[in-house]
């Protein structure tokens with residue numbers, strides 16, 4: 236049966252939420268993000284938010300666009316597009332189990348692409364579990380490029396010991412250096428403006444965030460961005476090597492970040508490792524960490540081909 240894709244209507248919200256929540260996947264589970272994903276999706280049913288989104292939508296300025304695929308009034312597929320800075324971030328792509336392999340997800344993602352294009356976003360971006368074959372095939376088929384695999388390590392929730400290496404709060408220039416270092420590693424083709432491919436996951440943590448550095452002031456060897464989780468949710472540490480840090484420096488910055496996240500009440504501390512970085516993985520292992528999940532960042536330009 237052909238499905239009809241349209242913007243979510245308020246009366247479909249409950250069915251939309253049930254379907255979207257049933258498709259929250261393994262990646263979220265392994266990174267302790269199921270509660271966060273559920274909280275964010277459920278916040279859509281707050282009447283005030285719905286009114287605000289309706290108003291922004293009427294003005295052509297809504298930052299969130301919700302799509303459903305329906306068959307005779309019953310939602311069988313969902314997707315959420317977040318319009319952020321220069322990107323359209325595509326999330327919550329899911330199809331009811333008994334309606335898969337009929338092209339519904341392809342149609343939903345194509346609509347989401349169109350939303351990004353019309354909103355004059357330069358890039359469409361999303362994060363996919365690297366073990367989710369059906370989803371990876373779907374995005375590949377639709378011409379989305381794949382970034383490097385990101386391995387997510389979890390660090391133990393016990394306070395780390397003190398290290399001799401000094402760690403400080405990074406300055407603005409040092410943060411910019413981290414950005415340039417990561418962009419250099421990922422290649423020119425990569426969407427500009429993101430320090431790290433998986434940063435959009437980390438940014439949603441909701442607690443305090445900031446940047447630390449080790450090495451000489453003004454030319455740090457390592458810069459680490461942190462996002463604490465709120466109310467016992469997962470927190471994230473993103474280390475970026477700017478000038479070949481020593482193992483001691485890497486360990487000290489990770490320890491300082493971990494101690495800070497634990498003080499802020501984060502439960503579950505995750506460190507994304509982009510592509511091959513054997514030194515960082517060795518330090519994570521020595522700090523009691525273990526790999527928990529892997530994901531792949533996908534992106535597509537909205538420019539006509």
Ligand SMILES: CC(C)(COP(=O)(O)OP(=O)(O)OC[C@H]1O[C@@H](n2cnc3c(N)ncnc32)[C@H](O)[C@@H]1OP(=O)(O)O)[C@@H](O)C(=O)NCCC(=O)NCCS
Nearest residue numbers: 258328329330335336337338339340341363367369370372
């Ligand atoms: C991943 C997911 C969204 C795909 O949804 P879907 O509607 O089955 O996707 P599509 O039908 O558009 O494409 C899937 C396959 O069906 C095939 N297909 C499409 N129309 C078809 C048809 N009429 N007859 C037979 N096969 C068809 C497609 O070619 C594609 O095949 P491939 O996987 O071999 O390339 C779905 O499996 C799902 O909801 N998974 C759980 C949630 C999830 O993981 N979401 C992704 C988060 S990033």
